[in-house]
Amino acid sequence: MLTTEQLTLQDFLRLPRIEESPAWEFVEGKAEQKTMPTLHHSMLQKRLTALIDRLNSPYEAFPELRCTLSNSSVVPDITIVHRDRIPLENTAIAGAPDWTIEILSPEQSTTKLIAKIQTCMREGTQLGWLIDSSEQVIMVLFPDLRVTLCQGSDRLPTLPDISLDLMAEQVFDLLRAPQ
Numbered sequence: 001m002l003t004t005e006q007l008t009l010q011d012f013l014r015l016p017r018i019e020e021s022p023a024w025e026f027v028e029g030k031a032e033q034k035t036m037p038t039l040h041h042s043m044l045q046k047r048l049t050a051l052i053d054r055l056n057s058p059y060e061a062f063p064e065l066r067c068t069l070s071n072s073s074v075v076p077d078i079t080i081v082h083r084d085r086i087p088l089e090n091t092a093i094a095g096a097p098d099w100t101i102e103i104l105s106p107e108q109s110t111t112k113l114i115a116k117i118q119t120c121m122r123e124g125t126q127l128g129w130l131i132d133s134s135e136q137v138i139m140v141l142f143p144d145l146r147v148t149l150c151q152g153s154d155r156l157p158t159l160p161d162i163s164l165d166l167m168a169e170q171v172f173d174l175l176r177a178p179q
Contacts, residue, residue: 007031009071023064023075027116034075040133040175041103045077047174057162058083066092069123074116076100096123099159104132117141127159138168
């Protein structure tokens with residue numbers, strides 16, 4: 001669902017029901033409700049979040065956590081932020097996530113997800129993953145606009161303070177292996 005009226009970020013954040021499931025986002029001046037996740041999407045989201053949180057790092061991973069940027073409000077599938085950026089009050093993350101992970105569902109637009117990751121990168125995100133389970137590929141985006149496609153035994157880059165040695169194929173194995 002997409003709104004056609006012109007909104008500001010402040011107007012959007014005052015709208016009722018933006019936290020309904022699935023949540024609403026505001027990117028490039030447009031409010032749009034996220035797509036309802038598929039089973040594979042939910043499994044990857046749940047298992048990757050748990051995997052990242054089990055690491056001894058100064059970061060925490062959150063599923064579906066709102067991040068309020070200067071002109072956008074996004075809800076990445078997985079938001080990874082440094083612990084010192086987590087607010088004490090029950091609010092959205094102020095600013096872009098340090099690392100954002102999006103999981104492509106069949107009815108989603110790859111282009112829109114790339115644009116959302118790039119919006120976050122323009123505001124400080126250090127790393128973005130776009131996971132496509134149907135193609136078994138992970139698109140890795142960097143702030144310098146470099147894009148790398150990882151598949152099979154390709155090692156996935158993470159943030160410097162995160163010790164996660166993970167190959168692309170291991171991410172997709174999460175869809176098969178009970179956790």
